Amino acid sequence: MLAGGTDFYPSRVGRTIEEDVLDIGGIAVLRGISATVDGWRLGATTTWSEVIAADLPPLFNGLKQAAREVGGRQIQNAGTLAGNLCNASPAADGVPCLLTLDAEVEIASRMTTRRMPLGQFISGVRRTVLAPGELVIAFHVPNPRHSARSAFLKLGARRYLVISIAMVAATLEIAEDRIATARIAVGACSAVAQRLPALEAALLGAPVDGYLADRIDRAHLAPLAPIDDVRGSADYRRDAALVLLRRLLAGFAA
Numbered sequence: 001m002l003a004g005g006t007d008f009y010p011s012r013v014g015r016t017i018e019e020d021v022l023d024i025g026g027i028a029v030l031r032g033i034s035a036t037v038d039g040w041r042l043g044a045t046t047t048w049s050e051v052i053a054a055d056l057p058p059l060f061n062g063l064k065q066a067a068r069e070v071g072g073r074q075i076q077n078a079g080t081l082a083g084n085l086c087n088a089s090p091a092a093d094g095v096p097c098l099l100t101l102d103a104e105v106e107i108a109s110r111m112t113t114r115r116m117p118l119g120q121f122i123s124g125v126r127r128t129v130l131a132p133g134e135l136v137i138a139f140h141v142p143n144p145r146h147s148a149r150s151a152f153l154k155l156g157a158r159r160y161l162v163i164s165i166a167m168v169a170a171t172l173e174i175a176e177d178r179i180a181t182a183r184i185a186v187g188a189c190s191a192v193a194q195r196l197p198a199l200e201a202a203l204l205g206a207p208v209d210g211y212l213a214d215r216i217d218r219a220h221l222a223p224l225a226p227i228d229d230v231r232g233s234a235d236y237r238r239d240a241a242l243v244l245l246r247r248l249l250a251g252f253a254a
Helices: 048-053 058-067 073-078 081-086 094-100 197-203 234-252
Strands: 033-035 039-043 104-108 113-117 122-124 135-142 147-155 166-175 178-187
Touching (some): 048 058, 048 073, 058 094, 058 147, 058 166, 081 094, 081 135, 094 147, 147 234, 166 234, 178 197, 178 234
Antiparallel strands (some): 039 135, 104 113, 104 135, 147 166, 166 178
């Protein structure tokens, strides 16, 4: 089952497609972004270009920044939110951002629908909790309790059109110039993108100023489990994530 096919077709170059393929890209109800009473609904087959063009509050700045780095313009025009998620790559650019937005995944089958936190949906490398006959149909992002904005940074071997070596995302809710809620996530540094609860706790109550990045400690990255591969060593990834996090938080004070 696919919509954009931006991962499916390149993986089959030079060989016959033998499995059954169902293209759901033309089902209108699965596409689009809309405001709801409780927040926002992002349809499963909404493309990255549609995310970039959407009129959304600063809460979604990080997701828009990630959207601009999901391949080139042709990929952004075809690739979808649910495709990026269901592909379950450790380097999926959209996952850390959606984690920090506290997104829920809406799943449908012939009999029923269910919703679950995004953090429970991806179970490992290229694995999700989808059962046979189930389909992701939307993501739901709740309204923040306070004024909120988000950001995203990615490190690759070059500036564009590259798989992440490490990437970070943050959503900060701010009340009276201090952090009321912090959600921080790192991708491409473990089998599944991870929130950093110790760092989130360390940021609570902090003023949004030029010293925000100084609150990060290497111990806050303990949940990560980076690997060695052709794009970088585990130690390099861990160091890169630390630098990216400091740059990301410094940017909130700019």
